[in-house]
Amino acid sequence: MKLRLYRTMSLIRQFETAASRLMASGELAGFLHLSIGQEAVAAGVCDALDRDDYLTTTHRGHGHCLAKGANVRQMMAELFARAGGYCGGRSGSMHVADPALGILGANAIVGAGVPIALGGAFSAQVLGDARIAVTFFGEGAVAEGVVHESFNIAALSKLPIVFVCENNGYAEMTPVETHLRAASVTEYARPHRMPAESVDGNDVLAVRDAARRAVERARAGEGPTLLECRTYRWHGHFEGDAQGYRNAEEVDQWRTRDPLLVLRAHLDGTGDQLDAIDRACADEVADAIAWARVQPDASPDSLTAHVYRSKEVVA
């Protein structure tokens, strides 16, 4: 299990490090929001889920989607604006969605994925199936009204959902002290009588344990849980962000608590195995890049494809 968690984190690290490099070299264009440094949240939470459990995530969602099992080639092709991408290369990295994996979508609007996950949980309740829903959001999203509306509805209807707040200390470029009054996001669970837990988001084992408790509660019909994972974003809000709002010492200090190194410390005597995992993940990402590069570009012919499910809608 620990090796599996390490592999998931390593894959996310390799994917995003490569994406950062490709953006810097000019091969990728547009917005790119990376979660390097936050891999333990994605890996720990998704490890507690079944394949068809529902998931929604954010503009910074590569890690969550990869941890849920999203196709690496299709994700990379989307960054390359290639027709083989998850959205045919038309939408960039913020919109991965995959019904086979219950991924109801990454989302470019802060907080907007939260009520959509509520819908996944609601459908499971109505249809009487065993699925649950997980929604990832940043602590910046906690300032959005729809998040609190969703807490209320989930608590009232005891919906099988886990709210995972990935608290990385910054809402885009603004430190948490400026945008939230509460010392912990878990305080917002109290008026909804919703269980809440705050964990070290750089310790994948702690995240996984807390996620399992929350998932079990949801599956047992005991309703929602709010999980706060305290972590840190090594890169800027987006690639190219000059980061004038924080100093290098702060970033360096968090780098010493690299989630991959934290887990390595729990895995004495497996260094060679872990190095091999890193190499295998690097190869998988290199394969995805090579595949993406040779895919055809998104074509203007696709501009009006899939605007509607029904045929022949002309406005």
Next chain:
Amino acid sequence: MTRRKYWQAINDALREELARDERVVLFGEDVGAPGGPFGATKGLFDEFGPVRVRDTPISEAAFTGMAVGSAMAGLRPVVEIMFLDFLPLALDQLANQAAKTCYLSMGHYSVPLTLRTMCGAHLGAGPQHSQNLEAWPASVPGLKVVWGGTPADAKGLLKSAVRDPDPVVVIESAGLWSARGDVPDDPDHVVPLGEAAIRTPGTDVTLACWGGMVPRADAAAAALAEDGISVEVLDLRTLLPMDSARILASVAATGRLVVAQDATGPGSVGSDVIRIVATQGFGSLRTAPELVTPPFAPVPFPPSLAQAYFPQESEIVAAVRRVMSKETVVA
């Protein structure tokens, strides 16, 4: 055929669709035990139970988002936004989420969501409960927008919306709530989305209208017929996608166009009808079209001012007479 009031036709449509397909669920403010703020969901909570017919808190954004997610997950949710004026509270979930999901997922997901909302114009409900904001959803790729002007159309359009794989905004008229009309008894009576209806055939002028304007357009046409002016009343019924073919065919036959709407003019659906005719049917026009609208101002509360604000039969009649009095301006 059965004689039904407008709201009863809506209630019938919901009952029939809930009975037909167990994936259909209803939620929104007061739609459960209270039976809906205006009775549209009356009896459905008792008949179909609290799992499928559910009251929500006053949280338009969250419950519309919940509808989006549950539609993606296999349900066919029907949500109620109490007044069209409250649509902005849910607009992110409607315009950025529901409308984009099929596109963003390359068609792997669809959002068979029906969003019912009421336009409170002619209810004396004031500036935040009476607005005709239909142009907002009607400008968003990925959405469909319908508005029935009769009980039969209200029912048939709503049933089509529930069965449609895409998100559909269904607008209903408070002003027509108690209006009676003949409604087909067939439980599969549906009005296809995207098809306008000729309510009254005519040869001199095309009078385009929809929703709450329909009865005043009908009355204007009847008054003009007494003076020998033959008005073709074209009820659009679906505002997005608009039935361009039927609009163009009607104007090709009459050569004249008047659009009457309860919405203000700039950026409106009526503007768009004129765009279609001006760009695709210019050669048919014998004279410039007219757009009959309220003044560009919020809706006033006092009944007397509301009467002055919304276009009445007399203003539509006057607009038709104007286009009849002018002659060919197009070479």
